[in-house]
Amino acid sequence: MASSSSTLAGFGTAPFAGESWWRRHQMTLTPAILLAPGCLFFAVFVLWPILDSLWISLHDWDGIHPMRYVGFGNYAELLHDDTFYTALENNVYWLLAYMMAPVFGLVLALFLNQTIRGMRFYKSLFFFPFVISQVVVGLVFSWFFNVNFGLLNVVLHAVHLPRVALMESENWATVGIIIAGLWPQTAYCMILYLTGLTAINPELVEAARLDGASGWRLFRHVILPQLRPATFIAVVVCVVGALRSFDLVSIMTKGGPFDSSTVLAYYMYDQTFHSFRYGYGAAIATVLFLLMDVYIAFFLWSLLRRERR
Amino acid sequence: MFPAPIQDARPLGRFGYAAAVPIVLVIWLLPLLAIALTSIRSLEDLSRGNYWGWPDRIMAVHNYRAVFTSSPMGRYLLNSIMITVPAVVGTLALSSMAGYALAKFRFRGNLALFAIFIGGNFVPFQVLMIPVRDLMIHVVPLYDTIWALVVFHMAFQTGFCTLFMRNFMRELPDALAEAARLDGVSELRIFWHVVLPLVRPALAALAVLVFTFIWNDYFWALVLVQSDSARPVTAGLQALSGMWLASWQLMSAGALIAAAPSVLLFFLMQRHFVTGLTLGATKG
Numbered sequence: 001m002a003s004s005s006s007t008l009a010g011f012g013t014a015p016f017a018g019e020s021w022w023r024r025h026q027m028t029l030t031p032a033i034l035l036a037p038g039c040l041f042f043a044v045f046v047l048w049p050i051l052d053s054l055w056i057s058l059h060d061w062d063g064i065h066p067m068r069y070v071g072f073g074n075y076a077e078l079l080h081d082d083t084f085y086t087a088l089e090n091n092v093y094w095l096l097a098y099m100m101a102p103v104f105g106l107v108l109a110l111f112l113n114q115t116i117r118g119m120r121f122y123k124s125l126f127f128f129p130f131v132i133s134q135v136v137v138g139l140v141f142s143w144f145f146n147v148n149f150g151l152l153n154v155v156l157h158a159v160h161l162p163r164v165a166l167m168e169s170e171n172w173a174t175v176g177i178i179i180a181g182l183w184p185q186t187a188y189c190m191i192l193y194l195t196g197l198t199a200i201n202p203e204l205v206e207a208a209r210l211d212g213a214s215g216w217r218l219f220r221h222v223i224l225p226q227l228r229p230a231t232f233i234a235v236v237v238c239v240v241g242a243l244r245s246f247d248l249v250s251i252m253t254k255g256g257p258f259d260s261s262t263v264l265a266y267y268m269y270d271q272t273f274h275s276f277r278y279g280y281g282a283a284i285a286t287v288l289f290l291l292m293d294v295y296i297a298f299f300l301w302s303l304l305r306r307e308r309r
Numbered sequence: 310m311f312p313a314p315i316q317d318a319r320p321l322g323r324f325g326y327a328a329a330v331p332i333v334l335v336i337w338l339l340p341l342l343a344i345a346l347t348s349i350r351s352l353e354d355l356s357r358g359n360y361w362g363w364p365d366r367i368m369a370v371h372n373y374r375a376v377f378t379s380s381p382m383g384r385y386l387l388n389s390i391m392i393t394v395p396a397v398v399g400t401l402a403l404s405s406m407a408g409y410a411l412a413k414f415r416f417r418g419n420l421a422l423f424a425i426f427i428g429g430n431f432v433p434f435q436v437l438m439i440p441v442r443d444l445m446i447h448v449v450p451l452y453d454t455i456w457a458l459v460v461f462h463m464a465f466q467t468g469f470c471t472l473f474m475r476n477f478m479r480e481l482p483d484a485l486a487e488a489a490r491l492d493g494v495s496e497l498r499i500f501w502h503v504v505l506p507l508v509r510p511a512l513a514a515l516a517v518l519v520f521t522f523i524w525n526d527y528f529w530a531l532v533l534v535q536s537d538s539a540r541p542v543t544a545g546l547q548a549l550s551g552m553w554l555a556s557w558q559l560m561s562a563g564a565l566i567a568a569a570p571s572v573l574l575f576f577l578m579q580r581h582f583v584t585g586l587t588l589g590a591t592k593g
Contacts, residue, residue, distance in 0.1 A: 035422070140343075
């Protein structure tokens with residue numbers, strides 16, 4: 001590293017280039033040049049579409065003919081739409097159930113936080129479900145839950161319990177999909193906590209042990225507080241995951257039976273492309289966006305607060 | 310270390326633990342093992358109702374070859390690669406530039422821009438869906454080509470990656486850049502010759518992570534393309550699930566083929582992957 005400044009001198013252009021216009025302004029121009037492409041793409045494909053969606057949600061539109069302004073008509077209709085409430089309710093279930101992922105993930109991480117032969121390999125196999133696509137996860141679990149030959153029913157049958165048709169049941173389809181979703185989500189939380197556990201201050205743990213703390217009390221008062229950063233990320237990721245849930249619903253039930261397992265993300269897609277109600281779809285998306293904003297705001301607030309320190 | 314190291318436990322406990330880990334692992338991966346077992350069965354085996362017993366014949370080669378010969382799976386895989394690789398490269402280029410500007414230059418609105426990149430990263434896809442699809446149909450006519458997915462993924466992933474790069478670059482010492490500056494090296498050259506070589510680990514971590522994100526994307530593949538010539542493997546698999554309704558051995562083999570590349574990359578680049586994923590999980 002010591003040699004880098006002398007090596008770099010070789011890159012210096014003309015000896016008196018410092019006088020040029022570029023030289024004088026480069027401290028202002030450089031960030032602008034570096035930011036321009038990223039900002040352009042982000043503005044065109046992320047920021048502007050948000051505003052455009054809000055605008056579309058105020059219209060009646062089939063995607064082809066000219067849009068017709070209806071003010072808050074789509075939102076008024078949502079208030080009387082049973083399927084919308086089902087979707088909203090299911091999203092709440094997703095959110096609540098996904099809060100179990102950090103808990104399960106932490107349990108798995110504590111279980112695996114040892115150094116035995118082949119542990120690295122074991123850990124990566126435990127992490128496996130997160131790496132594979134949700135499409136594959138959905139197919140795997142559809143197969144697992146299958147009423148005729150799924151492993152779940154084979155096991156139930158073996159212990160003389162009645163068969164269950166999770167995916168065909170209005171009451172249970174969402175439960176089945178959420179279980180499928182928790183699988184990769186738990187794996188993700190596990191890896192967050194495994195990393196968190198390696199960063200724990202061993203001196204604090206030893207000191208607490210010398211003071212006679214062990215087991216649950218040691219965990220509760222010494223370990224858990226030090227895992228806070230991991231917990232924070234795990235919760236944020238799970239909330240976002242729960243509100244984003246689309247792939248599994250689309251693969252496993254298509255929102256059925258009778259829209260009982262739909263969620264806002266899927267219902268929006270369904271209304272837009274299957275019923276050609278773009279304006280209404282945009283209104284559903286806006287509701288989802290507003291829900292997500294609460295968490296975006298919370299996340300930004302805690303991140304930027306850390307930044308000021 | 311917490312929990313207490315298992316080496317300190319009594320022999321019975323050590324033995325119990327060494328046995329428990331693989332058992333829990335098998336239960337944890339049971340759904341996947343079931344699919345793997347199904348993918349090597351024969352059709353007769355399945356129609357006879359032998360779903361969970363040992364296969365009567367191992368048909369692995371036959372089934373996996375059938376996936377490629379009887380469906381456009383090869384095409385889908387190729388599409389996925391042609392979408393994912395340029396999108397990852399583009400994302401890394403955009404985000405390392407933006408991340409550097411946000412990390413090392415002081416200007417008005419720096420923090421606000423940073424916040425926008427982070428916030429945009431969490432936006433639900435559905436609120437972008439209709440306008441992005443319209444853009445791809447009417448403004449930049451890329452709809453139903455792999456480039457629609459390349460461009461969109463590149464734009465969207467830039468949010469997360471800029472956050473990552475900015476935080477990584479902020480930790481770099483200023484001394485090197487200062488020294489170069491005193492030598493009269495221009496700012497853009499400093500970025501290229503001093504900063505980029507130093508952030509290679511971060512670039513590797515992001516590359517692996519974003520590769521799996523994009524490879525596994527299903528939603529945008531549904532929204533932005535519709536023909537087999539542009540469909541990536543996730544949407545392709547979904548399309549095939551209709552065709553292979555009763556051929557679970559092909560479906561299972563197809564699913565495993567679709568999952569294989571990102572799994573392979575994960576195993577090869579595990580350390581980088583975990584670095585990327587656990588960003589922020591350790592420091593408060």
